[in-house]
Amino acid sequence: MLPFVALFLAFTAGPVLGSFGMSFTDIKQRDLRTPFSVNGVGFDNYVKALTDETFGKAAFNTAYFVIVGVPLTLVVALGAAVLLDRGVKRFQALFKVGYYLPVVTSIVAIAVIWRFVLSPDNGLLNTVLGWVGIDGPNWLASKTWAMPSLIAMAVWRNFGSAMIIFLAGLQGIPESVEEAGQIDGASSWQRFRHLILPLLRPTILFTSVTTGIGYLQFFEEPFVMTQGGPLDSTISVSMATYDQFGFGNYGLATSMAYILFVVIAVVTFIQFRLLREK
Amino acid sequence: MRRTWWIYLIGVLGLVAVAAPFLWMVLGSFKTQGELLRVPPTWWPNEPTNQNYADLFSKANFPRYFLNSTVVALAVTAGNLIFCSMIGYALAKLNFKGRNALFVLVMATLMIPGMVTFVPLFVLVTNAGLANSYPGLILPFLVSPFGVFLMRQFFLGLPDDLIDAGRVDGTSELGIFARIMLPLTRPALATLGILTFLGSWNNFLWPLVIAQTEDKYTLPVALALYSTGQNAQNYGLLMAGAVVVVVPVLVMFLAFQRHVTKGIAITGLK
Known part of the structure; x- marks a missing residue:
């Protein structure tokens, strides 16, 4: 089994260390054949990344995406899970599979579909809005609306996986808990708020951490939908990193990736502290 | 069980919101270019065509x-x-x-x-x-x-x-x-x-x-x-x-x- 451990080390653990080393050098695309003949530049890449205007915008956009997107995804996921667990007994499997479909669908195909859904004149969304008399904007071309559009798409695409975890959590709560609440005369909202929700704490911690980690790295949505535009209004940290890679600035790209990594670690740590069992 | 119907209604509406883009895609793949550009858009293909798949x-x-x-x-x-x-x-x-x-x-x-x-x-x-x-x-x-x-x-x-x-x-x-x-x-x-x-x-x-x-x-x-x-x-x-x-x-x-x-x-x- 040792060879397989070696394979794992070569393609997973090795690059992690490799990229840490690279982030302190001036490695560029032309050094590709001779990766060991580059110069160390200390923290220059980190300084350059943190003072870069595009990177600043990317950091702001990523924060926007995470702060709005994560709670929204979790609320929709929890709502769907409660709906399936308490209300929809018949055809439950059908609903579960249906809600999960976007999760297993290629992001590229989703982008093709959603560009139609969001298209200004003959898109699905603006047509539906037209029925109720709203004149929808050109979603993806608007600096104001491009980001909310991507967030809506991300919620649509991702809530299914958190829903499955919430469902497992809800099914682990014994019926007797709710029955006790009913006897005490608590309303269904009170039972949910004061009995079910506290018991779901570990599940909420888990889904918020995994969703948060995923959303902090968000890349594919802007990459396939907007290329970061209009005017960098949807560029994310991962996308800025990829752009630097594309320009051949490998050292700068890896330092940006490490900054993101540190932020992810810190955010995850904070989530653990906030949601830890009391 | 008088509350059940509206719970199912929400569930079905959610399902429609999730599935509609997929349906739109499948139906759209059988439409002609002209029909895809029409305003307002059509839901069901008027003149279904296999041309798009042939083009692939x-x-x-x-x-x-x-x-x-x-x-x-x-x-x-x-x-x-x-x-x-x-x-x-x-x-x-x-x-x-x-x-x-x-x-x-x-x-x-x-x-x-x-x-x-x-x-x-x-x-x-x-x-x-x-x-x-x-x-x-x-x-x-x-x-x-x-x-x-x-x-x-x-x-x-x-x-x-x-x-x-x-x-x-x-x-x-x-x-x-x-x-x-x-x-x-x-x-x-x-x-x-x-x-x-x-x-x-x-x-x-x-x-x-x-x-x-x-x-x-x-x-x-x-x-x-x-x-x-x-x-x-x-x-x-x-x-x-x-x-x-x-x-x-x-x-x-x-x-x-x-x-x-x-x-x-x-x-x-x-």
Whole structure:
């Protein structure tokens, strides 16, 4: 089994260390054949990344995406899970599979579909809005609306996986808990708020951490939908990193990736502290 | 049960919101270019046409991309089934020096963003001369930390007595693994297999940078390049292409969905 451990080390653990080393050098695309003949530049890449205007915008956009997107995804996921667990007994499997479909669908195909859904004149969304008399904007071309559009798409695409975890959590709560609440005369909202929700704490911690980690790295949505535009209004940290890679600035790209990594670690740590069992 | 009807109504509305874009895609793939541009849009195709699917073969080389995606996904899936189960077994049931350190390492790599390893991996693969090759598309994904974690968790749940009994009977260590323990993990293997296949089929960024000539494109890469290139206005072709990318995994997912949801419940990851 040792060879397989070696394979794992070569393609997973090795690059992690490799990229840490690279982030302190001036490695560029032309050094590709001779990766060991580059110069160390200390923290220059980190300084350059943190003072870069595009990177600043990317950091702001990523924060926007995470702060709005994560709670929204979790609320929709929890709502769907409660709906399936308490209300929809018949055809439950059908609903579960249906809600999960976007999760297993290629992001590229989703982008093709959603560009139609969001298209200004003959898109699905603006047509539906037209029925109720709203004149929808050109979603993806608007600096104001491009980001909310991507967030809506991300919620649509991702809530299914958190829903499955919430469902497992809800099914682990014994019926007797709710029955006790009913006897005490608590309303269904009170039972949910004061009995079910506290018991779901570990599940909420888990889904918020995994969703948060995923959303902090968000890349594919802007990459396939907007290329970061209009005017960098949807560029994310991962996308800025990829752009630097594309320009051949490998050292700068890896330092940006490490900054993101540190932020992810810190955010995850904070989530653990906030949601830890009391 | 007088409250049930509106709960179902919300559920169905949600289902419509999730499914409508998919239906729109399938119906759109049978529409003519003229109909796709019509304002207001039509829902059902007025003059259904197969032209878009014919174009996938004649104007674009979609059968080739389909083959590439299939080959890569099958190879990656086979590799994960073999290697992840071996490492998972070793981490769960064998005592060796550095076992805990190795497990911590696996868990740590689970949390590291893909962008961190992306550049060095690209340098590594390019220097090995594997850019624009099938091995370059396949090798980096043969073992996944997620798969190792999943298999370890599953092996942990199996009793040690089985291994001891095998040793008493004089079965070799490899025999114990392959003939006694591995068959018991069939549900976990099914989960790992389907999730790996779906992940590889939908994988986008890595094939985009590694597949540099048209004959190595996978389906998502081809679709992405068509949707931004000179065919960007050929909406019918794009819709049909999206159907070809999506439908195989949807069919597969529907057939094996029980294993997928179980796997998520075991590890809490997708």
